Amino acid sequence: MDNLDYIENYFTNTPGTDLTREFEERIKSDPGFAEEVAFYLAAQEVSKEASGLEKKQRFKETYQKNRVVRSVPIKKLIYYIATAAVVSGLIFGTYTFLRPVSPQQLAVQYEKEQLQSLPVTMSGHSDSLQTGLRLYNDEKFSEALAQFENILRSDSSVFTAKKYAGISALRLKEYDRALSYFEEMATRQGLYSNPAQILQAVTLMERNKPGDAAKAKQLLQDIVSNDLEGKEYAEKWLKKW
Amino acid sequence: MDSAGSNRYTDQELIDQLRQSGTDKRRSEEQLFNRFVYFIREGMTKHALSEDESFNAYSDTILAALDNINKEHFEARASIKTYLYQIFHNKCVDLLRKRTTNKNTVHRAETISDRLMQLSDSARSIVQTLIDKADWNRLREKLNALEEMCRQILLFWGDNYSDKEIASFLQYKTADVVKTSRLRCLERLRKLYKTE
Numbered sequence: 035m036d037n038l039d040y041i042e043n044y045f046t047n048t049p050g051t052d053l054t055r056e057f058e059e060r061i062k063s064d065p066g067f068a069e070e071v072a073f074y075l076a077a078q079e080v081s082k083e084a085s086g087l088e089k090k091q092r093f094k095e096t097y098q099k100n101r102v103v104r105s106v107p108i109k110k111l112i113y114y115i116a117t118a119a120v121v122s123g124l125i126f127g128t129y130t131f132l133r134p135v136s137p138q139q140l141a142v143q144y145e146k147e148q149l150q151s152l153p154v155t156m157s158g159h160s161d162s163l164q165t166g167l168r169l170y171n172d173e174k175f176s177e178a179l180a181q182f183e184n185i186l187r188s189d190s191s192v193f194t195a196k197k198y199a200g201i202s203a204l205r206l207k208e209y210d211r212a213l214s215y216f217e218e219m220a221t222r223q224g225l226y227s228n229p230a231q232i233l234q235a236v237t238l239m240e241r242n243k244p245g246d247a248a249k250a251k252q253l254l255q256d257i258v259s260n261d262l263e264g265k266e267y268a269e270k271w272l273k274k275w
Numbered sequence: 276m277d278s279a280g281s282n283r284y285t286d287q288e289l290i291d292q293l294r295q296s297g298t299d300k301r302r303s304e305e306q307l308f309n310r311f312v313y314f315i316r317e318g319m320t321k322h323a324l325s326e327d328e329s330f331n332a333y334s335d336t337i338l339a340a341l342d343n344i345n346k347e348h349f350e351a352r353a354s355i356k357t358y359l360y361q362i363f364h365n366k367c368v369d370l371l372r373k374r375t376t377n378k379n380t381v382h383r384a385e386t387i388s389d390r391l392m393q394l395s396d397s398a399r400s401i402v403q404t405l406i407d408k409a410d411w412n413r414l415r416e417k418l419n420a421l422e423e424m425c426r427q428i429l430l431f432w433g434d435n436y437s438d439k440e441i442a443s444f445l446q447y448k449t450a451d452v453v454k455t456s457r458l459r460c461l462e463r464l465r466k467l468y469k470t471e
Contacts, residue, residue: 038458038465045390058398072405073465075390080414081433088430090334093308097315097330161419191423223446 037067041074092227094153137247140271141239149201166198175205193222200233209241231257232264251275286355293344308337311356314363322367332366345435410468417467425460432457 043049044057061068151171154164166181182199185192200215213234220230231253238250254268254275284292284306292303314336318329339362343349349358391399418426424445431441438450438457447453 038461042458045393049393058395061394061398061401068401069405070465072402072409073468074461075402076406076409076411076414077418077429077461077464078390078433080411080418081429082435083433084415084418084426085430085434086338089304089338090331092305093334093337094330096305096308097312100309100312189423193423 037070038074041071045074091153098153099148135274137239137250137271137275138242140274141236144236144267145205145240149205152198152201163192163195163198166195166202170198170202170205175202178202179206193219197229197233200237204233204237204240207240209237212237227263229263231262232267235264235268286351289355290344290349290351293341294347304337304341307341307355308334311359314360318363318367322371324367324370328370329367332370333363335366336363414464414468417464420467421460421464425456425463428453428457428460429464 040057044053049057061071152167154167154171162181162185166178166185169175169181170178179199179202182195182202185195186199196215196219200212200219203209203212203215216230216234216237219228220234222228222230235250235253235257238246238253251272254272256262257264257268258272289303289307289310292299293307294300295303312333315326315329315333318324318332319326322329324332336359340349340355340359353361391403394402418429421429427445428441431444436444438453441447441453441457442450445453447456
């Protein structure tokens with residue numbers, strides 16, 4: 035570890051002439067040290083690459099979420115759509131406002147829009163998480179859940195496996211099991227994106243036991259006030275509540 | 276995170292946000308992605324790419340642009356849109372070429388060479404030879420086999436986050452604690468990589 039610290043200091047600070055000479059001499063005279071330098075650079079590159087893949091995965095999720103809206107041809111149809119929207123909006127709006135929507139219906143709608151299929155990496159690279167996702171997308175929710183739980187047995191901290199295990203349990207209507215995964219996810223800090231709260235709210239809304247609706251409402255209010263993932267849904271639902 | 280939201284920012288505001296640290300930076304990355312996401316459709320119509328190929332070209336474009344913006348290689352002589360479109364167009368052409376010639380481009384050397392240039396020719400050549408011999412797939416596999424916290428630290432490091440930023444993301448007490456943990460993780464990765 036001392037060598038790695040030394041190597042890192044060389045690459046991250048501006049080394050003086052003496053340090054540069056000493057560092058380069060060691061590379062030339064000590065093959066083990068040269069190998070550590072090569073490893074340090076390669077490890078940083080592989081970490082960068084893995085980080086890029088995670089970003090791509092995040093972009094993919096965002097893209098898939100908005101895809102339906104985007105695939106509508108825009109330019110030619112825009113005027114027709116605008117006119118149709120005004121007319122149908124008036125009719126539908128009146129109808130919608132007069133007809134209350136239950137939290138359970140909202141949750142089912144969310145499932146249809148967001149959880150119908152989960153994003154599989156396009157690289158063709160096959161690993162246990164991808165296998166689970168494929169099973170899920172084939173609607174083999176029990177097998178998918180078993181696969182994600184298998185991953186969690188070897189490493190209980192894999193966040194994505196926890197998320198997908200919870201979602202699979204939700205699709206199987208195993209609400210208590212789903213909630214336990216989402217509650218564990220909620221304790222995880224430092225993530226850019228954590229849908230734990232919106233998923234907990236959806237599960238409670240769908241389970242609909244006494245007290246569930248109130249808990250779900252509280253979660254939705256937290257999502258809105260803390261600007262968390264799922265805010266658009268939370269705002270929309272709270273208006274209808 | 277809607278694309279409309281990102282359109283409210285000028286190019287300079289978006290660049291400033293991308294150059295700042297912390298969670299806001301990650302949010303801005305997504306805003307940049309959403310802002311020009313319609314390029315994907317253009318890749319499909321103008322270059323006859325499949326949706327997956329066009330998505331890959333577009334997300335690689337965003338990753339390359341983020342890297343250049345962070346390293347301050349992007350000089351804002353053209354608008355972000357023009358700049359991104361140029362990269363995207365090149366990536367689409369690369370994909371088409373790859374499809375017809377079945378050649379893969381290796382981009383890896385680019386980043387490493389920045390670091391290697393700090394070394395004199397003779398030292399650089401020794402390290403370069405060793406890097407060329409590295410088993411990249413094995414290294415990737417071992418990185419993924421590290422425990423999650425270690426992997427996360429190394430990914431943040433690979434993404435050029437400072438130890439101070441990593442400390443705030445992962446709730447470590449200080450940047451020094453992150454540095455010690457990070458070097459331990461690297462050492463663990465090295466041992467995993469070395470042992471059969």
